[in-house]
Amino acid sequence: MNWKGRKVLVTGGASFIGSHLVDALVERGASVRVADDFSSGKKENLRPHLEAGLVELIRGDLKDSKTVKKAIRGSEIVFHLAAAHGGRGYVDLHQAACATNFLLDGLVFQACLQAKVKKVVYASSGCVYPNFLQADPKKILFLKEKMAGPPCDSDNMYGWAKLMGEMALRAYHKDWKMKSVSLRYFTVYGQRGHENHAVIAMIARAFIRQDPFVVWGNGNQIRNWTHVSDIVRGTLLAAEKVDDATAINLGTMERTRVIDAVREVLRHTGHKAKIELHPEMPTGPMNRVADNALARKLLGWKPKVRFMDGLRKTIDWYFSAKDPKLVRRTLEKRLTER
Numbered sequence: 533m534n535w536k537g538r539k540v541l542v543t544g545g546a547s548f549i550g551s552h553l554v555d556a557l558v559e560r561g562a563s564v565r566v567a568d569d570f571s572s573g574k575k576e577n578l579r580p581h582l583e584a585g586l587v588e589l590i591r592g593d594l595k596d597s598k599t600v601k602k603a604i605r606g607s608e609i610v611f612h613l614a615a616a617h618g619g620r621g622y623v624d625l626h627q628a629a630c631a632t633n634f635l636l637d638g639l640v641f642q643a644c645l646q647a648k649v650k651k652v653v654y655a656s657s658g659c660v661y662p663n664f665l666q667a668d669p670k671k672i673l674f675l676k677e678k679m680a681g682p683p684c685d686s687d688n689m690y691g692w693a694k695l696m697g698e699m700a701l702r703a704y705h706k707d708w709k710m711k712s713v714s715l716r717y718f719t720v721y722g723q724r725g726h727e728n729h730a731v732i733a734m735i736a737r738a739f740i741r742q743d744p745f746v747v748w749g750n751g752n753q754i755r756n757w758t759h760v761s762d763i764v765r766g767t768l769l770a771a772e773k774v775d776d777a778t779a780i781n782l783g784t785m786e787r788t789r790v791i792d793a794v795r796e797v798l799r800h801t802g803h804k805a806k807i808e809l810h811p812e813m814p815t816g817p818m819n820r821v822a823d824n825a826l827a828r829k830l831l832g833w834k835p836k837v838r839f840m841d842g843l844r845k846t847i848d849w850y851f852s853a854k855d856p857k858l859v860r861r862t863l864e865k866r867l868t869e870r
């Protein structure tokens with residue numbers, strides 16, 4: 533698809549993933565508008581584009597219908613990434629805040645329908661999958677799209693809201709022909725990531741030379757951390773190729789244990805600390821890894837960044853960009869907040 537001059541809106545475009553998506557859209561010549569309330573997104577993530585006048589910014593809460601209408605007016609394609617979202621601590625401890633996503637998604641989808649937007653691209657999540665499937669770390673499990681349910685048992689209010697968002701889009705497509713695609717992102721990491729997600733939290737602990745080095749859980753949790761550049765590439769391909777509200781996994785099929793990621797962080801940073809496991813802290817499911825066959829088939833997408841390579845790059849970014857005094861002062865709070 534030729535993105536040049538296309539009018540796109542990125543809700544939550546000041547976020548970690550949102551800002552990388554904006555970079556890619558600007559690079560392709562799209563006419564980009566961002567709507568964000570900066571509840572977790574940062575203006576500095578967009579600074580070069582704002583300074584160059586390449587991105588229009590609407591600052592406001594998309595739970596307000598007037599703001600939503602203003603943001604969507606004139607947009608051909610809407611990438612909907614705005615959400616009350618955080619890492620494991622946030623998702624476990626902030627049910628009411630995550631419940632506001634039902635309202636946010638509902639208003640955005642309704643306004644897209646009314647404004648006759650050509651396509652909605654929805655940032656869904658691996659959190660839609662039933663928790664009961666993901667309990668045994670010894671099982672070699674790859675989550676396929678159809679395993680989201682029924683029976684459904686999504687991950688906290690956050691996961692239920694994403695599942696309902698997907699289902700709403702499927703109904704909008706069936707009954708009202710609104711085109712869309714939902715992308716189930718799996719534990720994304722990379723430059724501009726936030727400490728409330730495990731990979732950045734590990735890096736931050738090494739950065740401030742934490743000793744003993746705290747690890748939430750018993751370290752055996754398995755994840756398929758996926759680099760933000762792969763996520764952005766998949767998101768653009770989906771915007772180009774899928775119309776019928778299909779939900780597609782975007783995630784690597786690498787199975788990495790938390791403890792192995794921690795050991796690599798310690799090795800790469802030269803930090804020799806005693807690892808202290810905290811099984812009482814939130815861990816989420818023990819075994820969450822995507823099957824990405826559908827993305828390969830429908831999008832021709834496969835991840836390019838191997839986890840250990842992406843991890844080392846992310847460590848190097850964090851160490852070059854952050855201030856140790858600030859990280860020391862704010863880390864505990866940032867682990868569970870946005």
Ligand SMILES: NC(=O)c1ccc[n+]([C@@H]2O[C@H](COP(=O)([O-])OP(=O)(O)OC[C@H]3O[C@@H](n4cnc5c(N)ncnc54)[C@H](O)[C@@H]3O)[C@@H](O)[C@H]2O)c1
Nearest residue numbers: 544547548549569571572573594613614615617717719720
């Ligand atoms: N990071 C991950 O591992 C991951 C995994 C699965 C899905 N996702 C989804 O991807 C999207 C982006 O997540 P992220 O990790 O980049 O960071 P994030 O959670 O910080 O992104 C959310 C963005 O939406 C904005 N926002 C929140 N509520 C808003 C509102 N009411 N009005 C306007 N703006 C609002 C925030 O300021 C922020 O910029 C989210 O929808 C998230 O649920 C992320």
